[in-house]
Amino acid sequence: MKIQRGRPLHKDRHVYSAGEEFKSVFAVRSGSIKSYTVSNDGQEQVTGFHLPGEIFGMDGMAHNHYTNSALAMETAAVCEIPFSKLQDLSIAIPSLQRHFFQLMSKEITNDQQLITLLSKNSAEERVATLLLSISNRNLRRQLSGTRFRLPMSRADIGNYLGLTVETVSRVFGRFQKQDMLKVDKKEIEVLDFDKLRALAN
Amino acid sequence: MKIQRGRPLHKDRHVYSAGEEFKSVFAVRSGSIKSYTVSNDGQEQVTGFHLPGEIFGMDGMAHNHYTNSALAMETAAVCEIPFSKLQDLSIAIPSLQRHFFQLMSKEITNDQQLITLLSKNSAEERVATLLLSISNRNLRRQLSGTRFRLPMSRADIGNYLGLTVETVSRVFGRFQKQDMLKVDKKEIEVLDFDKLRALAN
DNA sequence: CGATTGTTTGAGGCCAGTCAAAGTTAGTGG
C-alpha cells in the first residue's frame, strides 16, 4: 500500500488538530502520541495513548473533521495513510475492508472498557489497569513487560483516568510501599504482577 | 436493502448476548434497547441506550463475537441487518461503505464524549447531559423534546453514568426543587432548558 | 545556572457512596 513516510515529529508537535479536515489515519512508527479532545468549556480530555505499531485518527471519519487532536509526547515518527486510498483499495480487496472495520470496532471496545473503568473502579484500580495495558502492549512489541518507560506525564495519566495529578502520584507511592512497583520518575519496574493483575482485573 | 423484519421483542428479552457470533447489526424500529457489558468480576456496565431509528450491534465486528449484550427495556421491534449482505453491498455501493464507516466513527465519538463526562463532570452534570441527549434524540424523531418518557430505570441511568441509584434519585429531587424539571416516575417535563443546558454544557 | 515545568507531600473539606429503612409501583396468581 502506498503510504507516506513521516518526517520526524518533535515533542509537543501536533499530527493533526481538532476541526481539521479528515484526510488520513496514521500509524505510529516510533515514539508515542496522545489523542485528546477539548470540551466546550475548554478543558482537555485525553482519550488515548498510541504506541509504535498502533493506528490512530479514526475519530474524524464521522464528520469529515477530526474531533480529537493528536500530538507527540516525545520525538516520534508516524506514517500517514490517506483515507481515499484506503477506500479505493478496500473495494478492490475486501479483506482489507474487513480489517479496517475490525480496527474501528476494536477502538469502540477499547473506549467501552475505559468507560467501565472510569465508571466502576477506584483510583488504584485505574492506574493498575493502565500500567498493565502498557505492559501488554510492550510485550507485543517484543519489549519487556516488566521494565518500561511511561511516555506520558503524571498529568496525562490523571487526565486520561479521571484523576488529579496528586492522586496519581499518591497511588504510585502506595504501589511502591507495597513492593508492587519500583518507580523511578517515568521508569517503571513491575515487582509483583499477580498483585497488579488482581487490582487491574 | 434486504433486511429482516423483526418479530416483536418482549421486555427483558435479549437481541443478542455477549459472546455470540457476530452476524448482524440492528436498527430499532420501536421501543428501546440497552447495551451492556459484564466485566470479568461480574458486574454490569450499561454502554448505551438505543431509541427508534438508531443502529446498534457494531461492537462485535472486531472479534467476530459481540462484546456487549443487548436487551429490550420495554416491548420493542428491531430490524436485523446481516453484515455479510452489508459488506457485499458496500463494495457495490461505495457511498454505503462510507456511510457505514461514519456510523462506527460516530459511535467512537459518542463513547469519547461519555468518557469525558465520566471523567470530568459532577453527578448533576451527568444526569443533565443524559436528559438533554434524550430530549434531542426525541426531537429528531419528531417527538416532543420537553415532555417525554424515560424508558430506562433509575438503576440503568446510574449504571450508565457511573452513579448509584440513590444519587440519581437525589439529583432528580434537586432538579425538581429548582423548578428545572417536573418528574413523575419516568415521565419527564423540562421546565427550564437554559438551566439544563448550562449544566449539561 | 536561574526559570519554568513537573512531581511529591500534607492538611482539610466535600461530594458521592454505603447502609438502612420506608414508601411506591408493577406484576402475579387466585
Added chain:
DNA sequence: CCACTAACTTTGACTGGCCTCAAACAATCG
C-alpha cells in the same frame, strides 16, 4: 379484580475516597 409479593424508588444518616489548596522539591531547558 384484588391481594400479595417482588422490584423499584425515595429519603436519611453517616462514612470515606478523592479533590482542593498550598508549599516544598526535583528535573528540564534555555
